[in-house]
Amino acid sequence: MPHAEMVHWWFGAGILxxxxxxxxxxxxxxxxxxxxxxxxxLWPGLAFLMGVxxxxxxxxxxxxxxxxxxxxxxxxxxxxxxxxELGLASGKLRSQWWRLCTVLMMLVSGGAFIVHEQQHWLFxxxxxxxxxxxxxxxxxxxxxxxxxxxxxxxFAVAGFASVxxxxxxxxxxxxxxxxxxxxxxxxxxxxxx
Amino acid sequence: MSAELAQGLHHEGAATRSRSxxxxxxxxxxxxxxxVLAGVGWSLVQPWRLTILHPYHQGFWWxxxxxxxxxxxxxxxxxxxxxxxxxxxxxxxx
Numbered sequence: 001m002p003h004a005e006m007v008h009w010w011f012g013a014g015i016l017x018x019x020x021x022x023x024x025x026x027x028x029x030x031x032x033x034x035x036x037x038x039x040x041x042l043w044p045g046l047a048f049l050m051g052v053x054x055x056x057x058x059x060x061x062x063x064x065x066x067x068x069x070x071x072x073x074x075x076x077x078x079x080x081x082x083x084x085e086l087g088l089a090s091g092k093l094r095s096q097w098w099r100l101c102t103v104l105m106m107l108v109s110g111g112a113f114i115v116h117e118q119q120h121w122l123f124x125x126x127x128x129x130x131x132x133x134x135x136x137x138x139x140x141x142x143x144x145x146x147x148x149x150x151x152x153x154x155f156a157v158a159g160f161a162s163v164x165x166x167x168x169x170x171x172x173x174x175x176x177x178x179x180x181x182x183x184x185x186x187x188x189x190x191x192x193x
Numbered sequence: 194m195s196a197e198l199a200q201g202l203h204h205e206g207a208a209t210r211s212r213s214x215x216x217x218x219x220x221x222x223x224x225x226x227x228x229v230l231a232g233v234g235w236s237l238v239q240p241w242r243l244t245i246l247h248p249y250h251q252g253f254w255w256x257x258x259x260x261x262x263x264x265x266x267x268x269x270x271x272x273x274x275x276x277x278x279x280x281x282x283x284x285x286x287x
Contacts, residue, residue: 012260
């Protein structure tokens with residue numbers, strides 16, 4: 001079985017790709033971005049795929065009930081957000097309020113990060129990052145909310161991309177047991193890498 | 194407004210749009226290489242994150258997990274798959 005931090009790194013790579021796609025959409029604008037149909041499906045498809053891949057994470061990394069609930073709700077909302085964005089991209093969904101599914105995904109993901117980390121902020125690096133990622137996602141939910149109100153907003157797309165970039169950095173920094181700011185709890189285990 | 198003045202303004206607007214599109218095209222084309230550069234820089238700063246550089250006594254999953262290389266691969270994929278078509282569309286629109 002791969003270590004938990006390896007799974008974080010794999011998802012970090014996926015989220016980095018979504019961040020680059022969103023960033024480039026912010027640079028060129030929604031009209032140019034939508035000129036080729038396949039491009040519209042890229043990031044929603046990737047988000048949906050990551051939601052699907054969250055199910056094996058839920059199955060094989062069930063350390064506790066709260067872990068299972070967190071990863072399970074995470075998988076569902078990621079798939080819901082991906083599916084609603086796919087629906088908007090294909091034109092089968094017309095109301096921009098479907099983007100609220102992405103807001104929901106970010107709020108649930110943020111909550112899942114926070115609630116399945118039972119330790120305090122400075123227990124270890126993983127504990128710190130789980131709290132930081134959780135609150136980043138909750139605060140970052142404002143950007144898809146803004147986009148639901150103003151679909152053409154470059155600021156909203158760029159903000160969403162920035163949140164994902166910050167999240168990527170934090171995911172790649174994650175270690176199972178490692179010190180944070182020179183501090184690690186004695187009960188955290190042996191630091192590695 | 195005279196026809197000459199209107200034509201002048203039109204040309205000026207087109208030139209401004211073209212300059213802006215050119216800058217954005219360069220930005221889009223630079224995103225992938227910048228990501229690759231970030232991955233390479235990271236591997237230089239933290240070479241121990243690349244188990245491929247010291248592969249002995251490493252398990253399978255540690256050998257598969259090469260985070261700086263993931264960043265490099267994402268940058269390459271973006272540059273080869275997404276950026277060219279996006280830059281072409283941006284140029285066509287301008």
